[in-house]
Amino acid sequence: MRAAAPSSPLNPFLRKLENYTRLSAEDRSAAVRLWSERPQRFRAKDDVVREGEDPRVVRLVIEGWACRYKYLEDGRRQVLGLFLPGDICDLNVFVLREMDHFIGAVTPLTMAQISRELFEEVTLAHPRLLQALWWDSLVGTAIQREWLMNLGSRTAFERITHLLCEVFLRLSAAGRTRGLSCEFPLTQTMIADITGLSTVHVSRTFQAVRDEGLVEIRERVMTIRDLDALQVASLFSANYLHLGREGRHLDANCSSEDGPLPG
Amino acid sequence: MRAAAPSSPLNPFLRKLENYTRLSAEDRSAAVRLWSERPQRFRAKDDVVREGEDPRVVRLVIEGWACRYKYLEDGRRQVLGLFLPGDICDLNVFVLREMDHFIGAVTPLTMAQISRELFEEVTLAHPRLLQALWWDSLVGTAIQREWLMNLGSRTAFERITHLLCEVFLRLSAAGRTRGLSCEFPLTQTMIADITGLSTVHVSRTFQAVRDEGLVEIRERVMTIRDLDALQVASLFSANYLHLGREGRHLDANCSSEDGPLPG
DNA sequence: CGTTTTATTGAATGACGTCAATCACTGTGG
DNA sequence: CCACAGTGATTGACGTCATTCAATAAAACG
Numbered sequence: 001m002r003a004a005a006p007s008s009p010l011n012p013f014l015r016k017l018e019n020y021t022r023l024s025a026e027d028r029s030a031a032v033r034l035w036s037e038r039p040q041r042f043r044a045k046d047d048v049v050r051e052g053e054d055p056r057v058v059r060l061v062i063e064g065w066a067c068r069y070k071y072l073e074d075g076r077r078q079v080l081g082l083f084l085p086g087d088i089c090d091l092n093v094f095v096l097r098e099m100d101h102f103i104g105a106v107t108p109l110t111m112a113q114i115s116r117e118l119f120e121e122v123t124l125a126h127p128r129l130l131q132a133l134w135w136d137s138l139v140g141t142a143i144q145r146e147w148l149m150n151l152g153s154r155t156a157f158e159r160i161t162h163l164l165c166e167v168f169l170r171l172s173a174a175g176r177t178r179g180l181s182c183e184f185p186l187t188q189t190m191i192a193d194i195t196g197l198s199t200v201h202v203s204r205t206f207q208a209v210r211d212e213g214l215v216e217i218r219e220r221v222m223t224i225r226d227l228d229a230l231q232v233a234s235l236f237s238a239n240y241l242h243l244g245r246e247g248r249h250l251d252a253n254c255s256s257e258d259g260p261l262p263g
Numbered sequence: 264m265r266a267a268a269p270s271s272p273l274n275p276f277l278r279k280l281e282n283y284t285r286l287s288a289e290d291r292s293a294a295v296r297l298w299s300e301r302p303q304r305f306r307a308k309d310d311v312v313r314e315g316e317d318p319r320v321v322r323l324v325i326e327g328w329a330c331r332y333k334y335l336e337d338g339r340r341q342v343l344g345l346f347l348p349g350d351i352c353d354l355n356v357f358v359l360r361e362m363d364h365f366i367g368a369v370t371p372l373t374m375a376q377i378s379r380e381l382f383e384e385v386t387l388a389h390p391r392l393l394q395a396l397w398w399d400s401l402v403g404t405a406i407q408r409e410w411l412m413n414l415g416s417r418t419a420f421e422r423i424t425h426l427l428c429e430v431f432l433r434l435s436a437a438g439r440t441r442g443l444s445c446e447f448p449l450t451q452t453m454i455a456d457i458t459g460l461s462t463v464h465v466s467r468t469f470q471a472v473r474d475e476g477l478v479e480i481r482e483r484v485m486t487i488r489d490l491d492a493l494q495v496a497s498l499f500s501a502n503y504l505h506l507g508r509e510g511r512h513l514d515a516n517c518s519s520e521d522g523p524l525p526g
Numbered sequence: 527c528g529t530t531t532t533a534t535t536g537a538a539t540g541a542c543g544t545c546a547a548t549c550a551c552t553g554t555g556g
Numbered sequence: 557c558c559a560c561a562g563t564g565a566t567t568g569a570c571g572t573c574a575t576t577c578a579a580t581a582a583a584a585c586g
Contacts, residue, residue: 156541200542201542
């Protein structure tokens with residue numbers, strides 16, 4: 001077997017950050033240290049952080065899916081964001097004193113908990129890593145903007161197919177796809193809360209998506225039949241994910257055995 | 264006349280930041296330095312930054328209103344955010360290489376342009392100010408999340424009244440209201456692009472809002488008739504604006520002549 | 527003062543929501 | 557092993573909220 005590269009193949013966090021800039025071996029082991037800090041487990045549907053709380057740690061998804069969500073007073077629920085493996089919840093969590101929404105587990109979930117002290121120690125010693133974390137955080141708010149586009153301007157069909165595209169590409173950037181397949185644990189109820197549609201309408205629209213032969217979902221695995229067609233149907237443009245290694249000017253010059261990066 | 268306090272009354276930027284923490288006199292003059300850096304003027308509807316560009320400065324609204332927006336390929340436009348006097352466009356603008364949306368002037372507009380060098384110099388010397396800027400930035404993304412709630416879960420009536428509440432409270436936090444009145448230059452077309460509704464439906468719904476006696480708008484000035492009722496009608500909860508001086512533990516202890524702060 | 531933008535109104539259509547019933551699947555405990 | 561409850565997906569019928577298309581009126585603009 002090949003020499004174990006400390007980076008990509010297994011760790012979605014590292015894989016994802018290297019879509020921004022190439023990290024040095026030291027950066028990577030620092031990232032892995034964050035990644036494995038004080039793992040905490042949750043069952044599906046449990047809350048990780050609740051509205052009104054004062055969060056005291058930076059959290060990072062080790063395994064499983066989570067989401068941000070919020071209720072209106074009359075009980076309507078809206079999902080505001082998805083956290084996939086390797087995603088960070090809130091880099092700047094120490095600035096605000098009070099959560100204005102919930103973070104909950106979508107599936108069984110493991111999250112790292114990084115204290116302020118550790119976070120500052122690590123990022124002070126590894127500015128390139130910090131920069132990559134900023135990139136990740138900004139991409140997060142860009143995704144939030146794209147969700148606004150979704151809810152404000154797209155039809156039900158477009159909203160759902162756009163979500164599928166985004167999930168696939170985000171997982172792909174984290175090295176969690178195989179060919180055109182990836183995990184997909186979202187129920188139609190979740191999709192309804194994400195897209196602002198009723199479950200009934202999601203069910204019907206989803207059938208239309210399948211009938212068009214765009215995707216297939218079975219046993220919580222999604223297989224995309226035609227990625228180009230899916231992108232066209234959803235008016236998808238990947239620029240908001242900023243996956244073009246926009247921080248390549250910061251690349252560590254490591255002459256080592258790293259595999260080639262896509263793009 | 265009273266001794267000129269260098270802070271609040273005239274400068275919405277300072278006024279707003281002091282909803283987070285009390286700044287020292289030095290912090291304030293540093294902020295004013297940012298505030299007045301290389302002012303640039305735009306006519307209403309001009310673009311400040313265009314999609315695909317590589318932004319090179321941090322921008323800050325000195326006077327007028329601006330917005331983030333984006334088009335879908337087929338021409339549908341969605342407004343993704345509003346910038347009011349004292350608002351900062353993007354603190355972290357140097358990390359990403361390519362804008363994924365536009366920033367445009369809503370009204371005649373004056374913006375400061377802060378170079379990376381100046382920004383780093385000032386914030387390095389004034390960490391409390393930097394912290395307040397982070398707070399502002401996080402509140403910005405919280406506002407974005409609330410807009411997601413708006414588009415995903417609220418009715419047309421609620422979306423419009425919620426927007427009115429938010430604008431009023433944001434202007435109020437920047438010291439730009441008088442009693443229950445404030446500037447309100449948004450056309451119904453803009454409101455439609457913000458709320459994801461058609462102009463026709465905005466017109467009809469807006470009439471309903473007026474007929475209920477909740478607000479009055481005349482000559483680009485909005486007067487709220489009943490703020491409580493407006494908040495109830497729009498399912499508004501101000502917690503996402505984080506105006507409770509959440510950074511008070513960082514307060515500068517200035518024994519000087521500063522007026523009392525609300526809250 | 528003409529020209530463009532903005533606001534308003536009516537009528538017809540369509541997208542999506544609500545209500546309610548059914549069915550499949552899962553896990554639980556007796 | 558089966559009964560049962562709970563969740564998730566599906567379907568039909570119907571209602572409603574919001575869009576579209578037009579036409580017009582009223583402001584704002586250069």
